Amino acid sequence: MFGFGLENAQSLVGVAAILAICWAASENRGRFPWKLAIGVMAVQGLLVLALFGLPALRAGLEGVGVAVDGLATSTQAGVAFVFGFLAGTPNQPYALTDPGSLFVFAFRVLPVILVVCALAALLWHWKILVWITQGFGIVFERTMGLRGPPALATAATVFMGQVEGPIFIRSYLPSLSRSELFMLITVGMACVSGSTMVAYATILKDVLPGAAAHVLTASIVSAPAGVLLARIIVPRDAAIEEAQAYDPLAAKKYDSSIDALIKGTTDGLQIVMNVGATLIVFVALVAMLNKILGSVGDLVGYKLSVEAGLGVIFAPLAWAIGVPWHDAPVAGSLLGVKLVLTEFTAFITMGGIPVDAMDPRSRVLMTYALCGFANVASVGINLAGFSVLVPERRNEIVGMVWKAMMAGFLATCLTASIVGLLPAAQLAS
Template identity: 40%
Template sequence: MIAWSFGENRGAVSFRQVAIGVLATFATALVLLKLPGVAHAFDVVNDAVGAISSATRAGTSFVFGYLGGGALPFDVTNPNATFILALQALPIVLVMSVLTTLLFYWRILPPIVRGLSWLLGRTLGVGGAVGLSTAANVFLGMVEAPLFIRPYLAKLTRSELFLVMTGGMAGIAGTVLALYATLLAPVIPDAAAHFVIASVIGAPAAILISLIMVPETGTYRTGGSVDPAAECHGTMDAISKGTVAGLELLLHIVAMLIVLVALVYLLNAGLGLLPNLGGEPVTLQRLLGYVMAPVCWLLGLPWQQAVTAGSLMGIKTVLNELIAYLDFAKLPADALDPRSKLIMLYAMCGFANFGSLGIMIGGLGAMAPERREEIASLGLKSLVSGTLTTCLIGAVVGVLTWP
């Protein structure tokens, strides 16, 4: 209903497609979360992320010594003070970028992406081009995935273009998946597997929300090709290109964290001049918590936990999901119960924030300059659709984990 109210051409919404989309989203979540064999298979994902994290720690320890996680040359009085985010956790982005590039160059991931694209087309009736982009979003980010269908971007219908944008806003890239899983591993068991499941469920959920908000009134485009590593000329070249791309992303993350945390501090300093509310200072986190609390309650969280969860959801939307997950990991153990923590992991698993919106509009505008105005006009709508998609996934998980 919320997606429909924010949409256009409401009379053109296909309720048959909506019903199929709801069924596909729920069925995907049911299979991935409840079937014992599938759940056991995802244990491999957790082990793989643990291995990647350990390998990254070996590299950072070699380069940065104890600052990168190596043996400390002194006695520790406060273990928490020895963790340096930029040198111990964030470098996993470099390793994941290289691994992703290699897996595409070695033609391991392309058949999986093609299979997902075919499945989305057969079940939800989307065109091959947008199905391919949506499937690629399971592994790649909001700018990398549309590269799969770059020749088709200028020819897509308005609905298909919006679907591509929604897919980018409603998921995260594989390059940061391992980072987020590492951050939340102490808080949520099997966090890595849940992030992978969220990425997979996000594909049908993004199509569902997108077709409600901007229904198709034309003819679907088909086609698309899977060859993102075509410019790589060997394994070492793929490693080099993956490292450079990962370094750009790493520096972007570090710079954004410094700036956004500083801006939040300044904003909270200004809000601190206001009278206390409920005996506590007014902060951005508290205000966002009150605004987003009803949303979190609708996801299935108890009302007494909704304000705490709402602040995380608000930070994720206004700032970005990394800062929200960092705050999530720092919450007191009893702030959210295990079920609420799991729901919030899924509900925040997407790039739907204003910073990412600017990146996506710029990237898609460069790939299809003739559609730049239309891309920009759909920008805020895609931010809403991406947020609604992750909230839908969180709500489905809440239903499946109901006591």
Template identity: 40%
Template sequence: MLQGLLGIAVILIVSRLFCDNNKLVRYGPVLKAFLIQVLLAFIILHFHAVQNVVDHIGNGLTALRNATLAGTSFVFGYLGGNPCPFAITPKSSTFIFAFQALPLVIVVSALAMLLFHWRVLPFFVKILSRFFQPLLGIGGALGTCSAAKLFLSQTETPLLIKPYINKLSKGELFSLMTLGMATTSGSVLVIYALILGEHVPNVMMHLISASLINIPGAIVISRLMVPHDLKPTDGTATQPYEFQNSLDAVYEGTSQGLNLFLNIIAAIIVFIALIYLTNSILQSIGNLFDIKISLQIILGLIFKPLVWLMGVPWEETTQAGAILGLKTIINEMVAFEAFSKVPADALSTNARIIMAYALCGFANLSSIGIQIATLGTIAKDRRSQVISLGFRALIAGTLASCLSGTIVGLLMLL
């Protein structure tokens, strides 16, 4: 219990130390957002009725996965999920990530554009925005983005408030960037669940929970680091896409999903290759001094104190720290893949759940470039400010998701 409380205190203090204007910090809204984060986590973890609702959402996402498998099985045969036409050797698997998991992003992207065209997704964003605004003490523009982050990626969300980006205060812009770093999107959530499989109990529930409670967490950390110094910017969601009909919406969504699909495949291939090369070099150096060294060991040692503060037992922190390090310097997809390969006895159940929350976000080095490209294109006048805030947003996003993991680890002890 004390370990978790110390972790929360340290994360908040570190966030405060990064503050760029101490005089503007307003602790009332920060405390309110933090209490909302704790309350949401408590309700999801301890109220069966809420868990049932989350389970139904998870079942809907599973249905999307099954629908995608129907398509991949038809196109790729047994590579895409059909029964294998030959005997499988023991400890082997016919699961192929690129053919059976990743195509889900194409289907979800197409469905999202269709729901945009039908005005279904904007309706839910509007409702949730009205929920977030008073509870988190933010304006309509930021409230819209907070709600949209449950469904959309960090490149799509700012498009909803495109007319208001230039009107955002520095603090609101930073909160927007932190939201992008601290959360994920609906298109990849099921993929995370597929990767983790049975490695985390009730994995879908916890990933959906992380998507929700990371939102107030992002507001907490961002307001401590870059305070909101002006009146909140009002605004409602605009329609970023215009389609001729439903088929046009599906086609556009499919095209966007295909680009994401190819980018994910390319990134995973390149980064895993780079990790392999790095470890080969480190192994050669280690052999000279008769020591075992790898990128994972180095990252594990660097992030060891942070994951311990989150509630992970000390003897498991090197393994957990390595996973968090991979997520930060590379991306969460590679980290989840590494997480799935951790031996069953290397991490306890609670540690696995805590790490699932900590990994559920886009806070990595490449996301800085993505945000500069996205926000810099939408609002060219703010490009230099986005660049100056980029690395700080990465830190804030990492701390926000780690704060969620710490809170959940603490609440699991109750």
């Protein structure tokens, strides 16, 4: 039942390689968190087994997904009121030939930031977030060595997204240690938001049985992987963290509930504008580079692009996480598309691969490896978002965000490797 075969040993290579890469990039190689590494990988394996083996737990998590989807749907009501059919409402004034095109990032994702900012400010004013933070602190301090505020942001990031999660602890951000701040950015890139999980599951539903369960599980179990790799690269300094005391009520105050909603919305608007503008620039630069490479490729008679080059580079990594070698070039290309463009584009590409053209094991593992926000555009999103949330630490963030992208990228690959270690029967449901 729990046999360990050659394909499982192959995934073990991926685990070792990813940990070695992060150790080599560490700011202090003499402080490798062995206990955390063993604990996180054990928790990941148990979570995957539990999520696919315990119907009650899966139902509970699906309930959380429904709640997050409800938040997105409520946000869309406001968007539709302002922008009408441009928000992607069912009642369109023209015949649709491609319903998928109704998912517009500017109308589906960015407005959620506004709503989350307003809610976070209101919940902060009511002291609810302060109490929740203290509760998370008790649990995560004893399990992964996290303090309450970053623990809350980590949990929120799993469902809300890489910028929306830290918004919940905005008042704490200036006093976080370097390790904690790096960890937040890394976890944000290792997970996806609840609003995009539904889109990914929809894209994969025809080629991957149980696509929704896999996507939801992938985002959840990649959070501990992000914590681990972040702690390896920027080790925790407990003495510094203990010396930085929190004053949760002094950093942010509002005069009333209405004042909290208005100021939260105003703060969110700043983040939305920065994120949207930065995305345009980063995606445009990648497209520009691809045009240059394409012109060079035409001269030498070979198709060149950033994604194709990264596909060749990442083929060994795809094999190491457990993908059969005959699928490794395609899987490596998907990793390249995810890193240079977005995981959204990579999922669309994989969704277009016929069922019989890719091994089922490869497709499952790549679902986990692709399910994270670690890409070039997210570097811009984090720079823009954190520059508003904690402007006094912008220079520090500029120096760590690319390293966080690498850690987030490898975190999803580590998750795929852990999944590859498990019995195939557990992943078939």
